[in-house]
Amino acid sequence: MSAPAPPGGARWKPAPLLPRDDARETALLFVVAVLCFLACLAAITALASDRAAQGWSREIRGEATVQVRPALNETGSAAAARAAEVLAGVPGVTEAAALEREKAEELLRPWLGDAVLDDLPVPHLVAVTLDPERPATSQDLRVALRRAGVDGLVDDHGRWLKDVERSAALVRVGALFLFALMAAAAGAVIAFATRAGMAARRDVVEVLHLTGARDDFIAAVFQGRFARLAAEAGLYGALAAAAAAAILKLAGSGGGFGPALPMTWSDLAVVSPCPLVAATVAAVAARLTTLRLLRGSP
Amino acid sequence: MSSQAAAPSEPPSSPSTGPVVRFETVGLRYGREAEVLKDVGFTLAPGSFHFLTGASGAGKSSLLKLVYLALKPTRGRVELFGRDVETLPRAELPLLRRRIGVVFQEFRLLDHLSAFDNAALPLRVAGQKPAAYRDDVAELLTWVGLGKRMHAMPPTLSGGEKQRLAIARAVVGRPELLLADEPTGNVDHEMGLRILRLLVELNRLGTTVLVASHDQDLVRGSGMPVLHLDKGRLTRREGAQA
Numbered sequence: 001m002s003a004p005a006p007p008g009g010a011r012w013k014p015a016p017l018l019p020r021d022d023a024r025e026t027a028l029l030f031v032v033a034v035l036c037f038l039a040c041l042a043a044i045t046a047l048a049s050d051r052a053a054q055g056w057s058r059e060i061r062g063e064a065t066v067q068v069r070p071a072l073n074e075t076g077s078a079a080a081a082r083a084a085e086v087l088a089g090v091p092g093v094t095e096a097a098a099l100e101r102e103k104a105e106e107l108l109r110p111w112l113g114d115a116v117l118d119d120l121p122v123p124h125l126v127a128v129t130l131d132p133e134r135p136a137t138s139q140d141l142r143v144a145l146r147r148a149g150v151d152g153l154v155d156d157h158g159r160w161l162k163d164v165e166r167s168a169a170l171v172r173v174g175a176l177f178l179f180a181l182m183a184a185a186a187g188a189v190i191a192f193a194t195r196a197g198m199a200a201r202r203d204v205v206e207v208l209h210l211t212g213a214r215d216d217f218i219a220a221v222f223q224g225r226f227a228r229l230a231a232e233a234g235l236y237g238a239l240a241a242a243a244a245a246a247i248l249k250l251a252g253s254g255g256g257f258g259p260a261l262p263m264t265w266s267d268l269a270v271v272s273p274c275p276l277v278a279a280t281v282a283a284v285a286a287r288l289t290t291l292r293l294l295r296g297s298p
Numbered sequence: 299m300s301s302q303a304a305a306p307s308e309p310p311s312s313p314s315t316g317p318v319v320r321f322e323t324v325g326l327r328y329g330r331e332a333e334v335l336k337d338v339g340f341t342l343a344p345g346s347f348h349f350l351t352g353a354s355g356a357g358k359s360s361l362l363k364l365v366y367l368a369l370k371p372t373r374g375r376v377e378l379f380g381r382d383v384e385t386l387p388r389a390e391l392p393l394l395r396r397r398i399g400v401v402f403q404e405f406r407l408l409d410h411l412s413a414f415d416n417a418a419l420p421l422r423v424a425g426q427k428p429a430a431y432r433d434d435v436a437e438l439l440t441w442v443g444l445g446k447r448m449h450a451m452p453p454t455l456s457g458g459e460k461q462r463l464a465i466a467r468a469v470v471g472r473p474e475l476l477l478a479d480e481p482t483g484n485v486d487h488e489m490g491l492r493i494l495r496l497l498v499e500l501n502r503l504g505t506t507v508l509v510a511s512h513d514q515d516l517v518r519g520s521g522m523p524v525l526h527l528d529k530g531r532l533t534r535r536e537g538a539q540a
Contacts, residue, residue, distance in 0.1 A: 007414055007432065007449070014418065014428055019410035207406050210366060212396035212471070213423040214389070295388075 017221050018201060028193050029233045032186055036237025036278050039182035040271040044245045046175030047270055048263040053168030060157045064141060066126040069151040076124035084126045086148040092136030095129040186278060187285040190226050194289040197222060219290040227283035234278030238271035316380050317341040318475050318506045319365055324374035326360055334360050336530040342508060347501040349517045350510040352527030358510040362477050366400045367391055396424060399468030401478035405460045407452040413463050414448040420471040435470060442466045458489040469500055476500060478509045482516060490516055
């Protein structure tokens with residue numbers, strides 16, 4: 001018998017076992033890409049929020065305010081100046097400056113207006129800047145003031161710090177929840193598509209079964225198909241999200257989504273695992289769905 | 299040709315000494331309808347050739363489905379290669395199916411795969427690499443007369459070509475049991491005889507063959523023993539050359 005030419009070339013590979021269904025797969029690609037886009041935007045927003053929260057925390061941690069109560073024979077300004085001098089010598093303090101009355105009035109003006117400020121006993125404040133590496137504690141400041149005989153109330157802004165940290169944690173949890181929601185939605189869409197794909201390609205599934213394919217083999221066929229599709233959708237979604245974030249950063253004068261949410265160019269790298277994550281979610285969803293459906297067949 | 303694909307030159311290994319197929323008082327019904335198979339009992343010895351005959355609707359295809367594990371009996375016992383299919387773990391079914399080649403009445407070729415890929419499907423499913431089966435499958439397709447059509451897609455093949463391709467796919471894994479459901483139903487008499495000769499040759503090489511057919515001339519002409527189904531009941535007749 002003369003052997004005919006089999007499919008040629010060292011690179012020859014058999015055709016995919018599932019035919020492409022362009023119409024349905026294009027719609028699925030679009031839906032998964034949109035979900036990936038939203039998930040990536042959530043991730044970028046979470047990073048920006050985290051950075052903003054860290055910045056606020058750093059600022060708050062690096063400052064303290066001391067309200068000075070002058071002694072009987074002492075003016076407020078003199079007491080504040082004395083307190084500033086004492087505090088400037090405390091280890092962990094980089095600067096301590098008494099706040100001029102004008103500056104204190106400036107801080108109060110937005111709440112109280114011009115009319116009443118002249119008649120008000122404006123508090124005598126000392127603004128303390130702390131060493132960011134080894135900041136002095138509020139206790140250190142209190143002890144130093146007491147030793148110098150200055151009556152002062154130290155505010156280390158701890159109340160605000162807790163609020164900021166709580167808000168930052170909430171944003172992080174919210175972003176994680178959004179991400180998980182998108183992943184679950186993508187998984188559900190893929191599971192639905194797998195069911196539809198198996199129903200539409202029942203002929204292929206049956207022939208594979210009857211020619212001795214294990215459930216694992218058939219699951220791998222669908223798993224591979226949907227994982228490739230999701231990876232492609234993930235790539236499109238990630239690129240679109242990165243482009244959208246870049247446009248917002250440029251539109252916000254390079255600062256990010258505005259002053260409240262500072263973003264750096266490196267934040268855009270957070271979208272890079274998206275194709276891999278999308279492919280993994282799709283592969284798992286398709287595999288579980290296929291195996292569950294096959295278990296019901298003879 | 300290697301030992302991986304069906305070869306016209308050497309018989310398949312058949313380690314089992316007992317019957318390849320054993321049916322005992324098998325009944326089958328679809329849903330709540332009347333039984334399509336009633337108390338069916340028979341055995342197929344290794345290396346035997348049988349025809350399965352009966353009028354349309356007599357239950358031939360249902361019986362074949364029980365043998366190739368597409369259905370389970372509603373009562374009775376079906377044994378394949380000495381294993382009771384009812385108690386067989388699901389994970390072992392594929393291994394049993396790989397010992398069975400099936401030529402379906404409606405071919406069940408995959409239209410998006412070439413003739414070559416269709417024929418190679420059982421080997422691919424069994425995990426063989428393309429490089430390992432390329433030449434064997436090409437040789438097999440030549441043996442069934444499709445050497446020049448191996449790159450053609452099934453919709454472009456004639457009825458006879460599809461039938462021969464379906465046979466090639468059924469035997470490529472060197473099955474111990476070959477089932478054919480009306481393999482001559484869609485071809486002319488001449489092509490029917492050619493296909494029968496192909497099946498007989500496979501049987502001569504050691505494959506147990508069961509062919510469902512309503513072509514009485516073909517059955518009588520073959521002289522092979524016949525399992526006859528009538529309203530779901532099976533009778534056995536020894537073959538006699540017409």
